[in-house]
Amino acid sequence: MKYIIEICVAIDIAILGIAYPILIDKISNIGQKYNSEYLPNVFDSEFPNNKVIRKISFFQFVLILTLLSFIFQIFSFQPIDIFKENFFVENSADILLFSLTLILTISFFYWLNLIMLYQGKASELLNYLIEKYGNQKEENQSKTYLLKSINEFTIYAIEKQDPHLQPKLLDFYSSLFYSYRENNTEEDGTLYHIDLYNVTNEIITASIDNKNKKLKALEHRASSGTWLIGENFKFNKISKSTYSWIWRNLVTSSNQKNLVTNYWPSVSQYFNYSLSGVQPEYSDQGITNQVEIDKVKKERNRFLELNFALGGLLIYQNENDTIKYILSFSQSQPPSYPLLPQTMDDIFYWFNHFSNEFKTRDEPIEYKYYFPEIDNLGISRNVSHNICLYISLLFIRQFTQQTIYVYQNFKIFHNLTNDLQDLYSYNDRLPYFKNCIEKVISDTELLNTLGYNFDSEEILRTFDELGDEIKERIDVTKLTANLSLDKIETFNDSTKRIITSSFNEYNSIENHIKFENIDESIVSSINGELIVSSKSSFTDNDIPNINFDKVYSQHIATNKIKYFLPNTFLLAKTDRYLIERKQLLEGIDRIAKNIKNKLIIAIRPSYYTKEIISNSKYKDIIFVIPSSNHHLNDAFFILDKEHLPMFEYKDLPKKEKEKFSLKQLDKNYKLYSNIIDVNLPENVTLKEEYITNDDKELKVLILISFIFLIKWRKDRKITMLSLTSPYEEKGIINDIEDLKPIKPAANKV
Numbered sequence: 001m002k003y004i005i006e007i008c009v010a011i012d013i014a015i016l017g018i019a020y021p022i023l024i025d026k027i028s029n030i031g032q033k034y035n036s037e038y039l040p041n042v043f044d045s046e047f048p049n050n051k052v053i054r055k056i057s058f059f060q061f062v063l064i065l066t067l068l069s070f071i072f073q074i075f076s077f078q079p080i081d082i083f084k085e086n087f088f089v090e091n092s093a094d095i096l097l098f099s100l101t102l103i104l105t106i107s108f109f110y111w112l113n114l115i116m117l118y119q120g121k122a123s124e125l126l127n128y129l130i131e132k133y134g135n136q137k138e139e140n141q142s143k144t145y146l147l148k149s150i151n152e153f154t155i156y157a158i159e160k161q162d163p164h165l166q167p168k169l170l171d172f173y174s175s176l177f178y179s180y181r182e183n184n185t186e187e188d189g190t191l192y193h194i195d196l197y198n199v200t201n202e203i204i205t206a207s208i209d210n211k212n213k214k215l216k217a218l219e220h221r222a223s224s225g226t227w228l229i230g231e232n233f234k235f236n237k238i239s240k241s242t243y244s245w246i247w248r249n250l251v252t253s254s255n256q257k258n259l260v261t262n263y264w265p266s267v268s269q270y271f272n273y274s275l276s277g278v279q280p281e282y283s284d285q286g287i288t289n290q291v292e293i294d295k296v297k298k299e300r301n302r303f304l305e306l307n308f309a310l311g312g313l314l315i316y317q318n319e320n321d322t323i324k325y326i327l328s329f330s331q332s333q334p335p336s337y338p339l340l341p342q343t344m345d346d347i348f349y350w351f352n353h354f355s356n357e358f359k360t361r362d363e364p365i366e367y368k369y370y371f372p373e374i375d376n377l378g379i380s381r382n383v384s385h386n387i388c389l390y391i392s393l394l395f396i397r398q399f400t401q402q403t404i405y406v407y408q409n410f411k412i413f414h415n416l417t418n419d420l421q422d423l424y425s426y427n428d429r430l431p432y433f434k435n436c437i438e439k440v441i442s443d444t445e446l447l448n449t450l451g452y453n454f455d456s457e458e459i460l461r462t463f464d465e466l467g468d469e470i471k472e473r474i475d476v477t478k479l480t481a482n483l484s485l486d487k488i489e490t491f492n493d494s495t496k497r498i499i500t501s502s503f504n505e506y507n508s509i510e511n512h513i514k515f516e517n518i519d520e521s522i523v524s525s526i527n528g529e530l531i532v533s534s535k536s537s538f539t540d541n542d543i544p545n546i547n548f549d550k551v552y553s554q555h556i557a558t559n560k561i562k563y564f565l566p567n568t569f570l571l572a573k574t575d576r577y578l579i580e581r582k583q584l585l586e587g588i589d590r591i592a593k594n595i596k597n598k599l600i601i602a603i604r605p606s607y608y609t610k611e612i613i614s615n616s617k618y619k620d621i622i623f624v625i626p627s628s629n630h631h632l633n634d635a636f637f638i639l640d641k642e643h644l645p646m647f648e649y650k651d652l653p654k655k656e657k658e659k660f661s662l663k664q665l666d667k668n669y670k671l672y673s674n675i676i677d678v679n680l681p682e683n684v685t686l687k688e689e690y691i692t693n694d695d696k697e698l699k700v701l702i703l704i705s706f707i708f709l710i711k712w713r714k715d716r717k718i719t720m721l722s723l724t725s726p727y728e729e730k731g732i733i734n735d736i737e738d739l740k741p742i743k744p745a746a747n748k749v
Contacts, residue, residue: 005073005094008101012066015108020063023115030118034156038148042129043118045142048107059107066100073097123164126153130172144195151199154218158206161214170217173199177227181236189239192228197245200227204252204259223249223259224266233273237299243306247369254313257322264326264339267307271338272331275300307339308350309369311394312387316371320449327397327450341394344413344466351391351433352425354384385436392436393446395463399454411462416473420481420542423474430467437463478698481539483677487548488538494549495673495704496665502557503669503708506565508623509601511644518646519714522571526564528672528705529556530660532690535698538675552702558628565710566603566627568645569637572712573720577734581634581723584609585616590739591638591719595621598742599644601637603627609634609723634723638742643716650707660686660703669706676701717742 027049031039043049048059056064072093117125129150136143150172157165177196184190203222206212212219221227225246230236238246253259278296280287287293314323330336341347354365366374366383374382398410417423440446441456531552536542545551579587592598600622605613613622649670652662662672677700678687691699719742722730 005097008097009070009073011105012063012101015104016063016067019108019112023111026115026119030115033119034122034152035159036149036152036156038145038152039118041145042142042149043114045145046114048111049114059104059111062100062104062107066097066104069093069097069100122153122156122162123168126150126165126168129153130168133172147193147195151195151202154199155202155206158203158212158215158218159210161210161212163214166215166218170221173221173227178230181230186239187237189237189242191239191241196227197241200245201249201252204249207259208253208256219259220262223253224262225249225270226266229267229270230274235274235296235299237295238303243302243368247306247309250310250313251370251372254310254317254319254322257319257325260310260314260319260322261325264329265331267303268329268331268338271300271303275303304339304350305353306369308354308390309365309387311390312354312383313369313371315390315393316382316386318446320446323393323446324450340397343415344395344398344411345415345417347391347395347398348413348426348433348466348470349417349422351388351395351436352422352429354387354391355429355432356425357384388432388436389440392433392440395433395437396440396447396452396454396459399459399462400452413466413469416469418473418477420474420477420536420539423470423477424543426470427467427474430470434460434463434467478535478539478542479679481535481542483535483538483675483700484540487540488675491538491549491675492663492665492673495553496671498550498553498557499561499671499704499706500666500669502561505562505626506647509599509625509644511642511646513642515642515646515713517714518711519572519716522568522712524564524568524571524710526560526706526708526710528703528707529560530690531702531704532699533702535677535679535700538700553704556704561708562626562628566625566632567629568710568712569601569603569635569718569720570632572645572716573637573718574716575719575740576722577719577739578722578724578731579734579736579739581608581725583736584612584636584721584723585618586736587721587739588618588636588638590736591721591741592618593741597640597642599623599639599641601625601639603635603637604629604633605636606634631728633725633728636721636723637718638721639716639718640742643713643718646711648709648711650709652705652707656705660701660705662703662705669708672703672705674701674703676703 027043030043031037044051044057048062049057052058052061117128129146133143133146133150136146150169153165154169154173156162157169173196177192180192180196181190200222203218207215207219207223228242228246229238250260250263253263275296277300278289278293280293281289311323311326314326327337327340341350357364365387366381369383369387371383371386401410403410437459441459529552533552534543534545537545537548547554577587577591588600592600595618598621600613600618602609602613602622602624604627605624610624613619649668651670652672656662657672660674660676662674665671665673676683676686678684678691679698686701690701719740721739724730724733
């Protein structure tokens with residue numbers, strides 16, 4: 001045992017004094033060979049370099065324990081009597097030193113092999129890292145460091161042009177991207193790890209910087225977008241983050257034709273197969289798969305938008321050769337161009353989409369598709385402008401297309417939309433569109449590169465004809481558009497609510513005792529109105545009017561009901577006095593005398609007079625009614641309850657109801673309404689009667705019809721008490737002694 005201990009001590013001293021410093025120097029260089037920031041972190045997580053107590057690794061911990069065990073060799077401690085003559089106890093110091101030296105030696109050689117692996121051949125280390133990554137089941141910091149280290153190996157391979165690493169990297173990334181897509185549970189599309197997004201852009205950048213010639217497969221997978229969008233023919237929704245990274249990659253590679261030519265065939269195939277349109281399936285209830293159809297259509301438009309933006313980027317960077325490639329690329333015979341518009345309808349749709357900022361207000365085009373060196377709001381419109389120039393080039397391209405089938409005509413609209421909002425937008429953008437076309441026509445360098453030969457006058461003439469067709473379609477669509485049943489129902493509901501609530505505000509002053517001694521000379525009538533209005537307010541998809549359902553009924557309520565009904569008190573008054581404001585209560589005292597059976601009707605009382613009356617004995621007999629007559633302020637009408645007016649809601653003449661096909665909205669108030677499209681043949685008589693020839697816009701007749709009568713007694717006694725105002729001249733002021741009390745009526749019926 002004596003020699004074993006000496007050997008152990010020698011081994012421990014050798015490891016501590018010779019081997020350990022050398023290994024520490026080697027460890028400090030891990031990652032330098034591959035220019036890696038994260039490989040040292042991966043190594044630090046390996047046994048026996050992993051930390052067990054703060055920053056102390058397992059190997060260091062065992063080494064410290066081994067050195068501490070020397071204490072028991074230096075100082076001889078005798079065992080207690082009970083353990084004397086016990087072999088293990090009497091030799092415990094030697095056994096401890098031997099055991100720790102054995103663990104230290106095994107850890108040392110394991111550590112040595114690990115260091116040799118990390119400092120050795122790149123292919124072996126890469127295989128080890130990939131295998132280790134695959135064995136990590138949970139997402140944690142260690143797994144993230146492994147992925148980052150593998151990404152650094154990828155860039156190292158391109159920089160050193162090491163083709164031996166390429167096959168393993170291709171298999172790793174292809175399977176990893178595939179597993180993300182297959183295990184995706186997000187409705188908005190697959191979200192990859194941020195380092196997977198990063199590595200695609202880094203591969204493209206490294207390939208450009210190092211003039212990559214040997215690792216073309218890696219370059220192709222990254223620049224073509226294959227990893228991000230997938231290679232199978234199954235529908236796969238692309239997430240917003242993925243779209244952003246695809247665009248970032250396109251910006252990086254846009255100056256390299258070979259990289260764009262990697263991208264275009266890949267996305268053309270993806271659009272043709274993975275995003276192929278869904279055919280409708282029918283049942284007795286109609287189309288059963290409409291949700292799926294809409295989902296795929298939305299994704300197709302989003303994908304096309306991205307690739308039209310790429311065309312604008314190439315226009316901006318004057319990459320004429322690359323533009324020629326994407327405009328002529330086809331994977332079939334006869335040729336087809338899935339990522340290019342097929343008809344004039346498509347071209348106008350996309351020009352409107354990119355030029356009309358309201359179409360993209362959820363996320364402006366300038367934010368989705370940034371261009372290099374366009375980084376401020378002052379020139380941000382250049383993004384959409386260059387995309388519009390690309391769309392204009394596609395318009396010109398239609399005149400260079402060779403027809404293959406007899407039904408093909410690339411210069412006309414085939415299915416011009418009937419959506420008035422889109423038609424208005426097309427029409428508004430015609431001057432700008434024409435300006436863009438003229439600018440492209442003047443770019444002889446671009447057109448010569450494309451080899452386009454055309455008659456520019458024919459193009460402009462055809463454009464003008466298309467413009468005329470759009471304007472004609474607007475007129476026809478507006479003429480034939482049916483009135484919206486939903487808007488009519490909304491209008492009727494609002495009209496009923498506003499008119500009836502306006503009448504209800506005067507219920508408190510209605511005399512419910514019927515009387516016959518009516519003063520026919522002051523019977524007042526409030527009637528509805530016939531209004532000529534724009535048809536567009538009552539059709540779907542036309543110029544919206546947010547108040548179309550309320551504006552007319554609010555006009556009648558404000559300017560008729562709330563104006564004329566309070567004004568009838570001016571006609572019905574039998575006495576009138578004007579006094580100082582401070583004499584209000586004294587004046588009422590002199591007129592009312594006894595408040596029993598008396599009422600005070602206040603019209604537009606000021607805050608001051610409200611406060612006065614609210615603290616008086618008259619607070620319970622005063623009724624405040626609204627008025628839209630701004631000259632009728634601080635007016636008080638004092639009368640007996642029996643002298644309140646009687647209201648009558650008279651039914652409309654049968655002839656009028658039949659003439660306008662009126663529909664009853666409220667039975668109690670005998671309120672009727674209708675909206676008539678006078679442009680229909682059956683309403684030509686009404687059009688001739690109510691619409692002038694000067695009206696170029698299509699009109700409708702709006703009827704809000706009712707007859708409301710206000711009747712007063714002949715023997716009424718109503719005293720009007722007005723107050724002076726510092727802002728308005730109201731006449732000669734009466735002395736307080738001039739005020740006479742209301743005399744009871746001679747006859748009460």
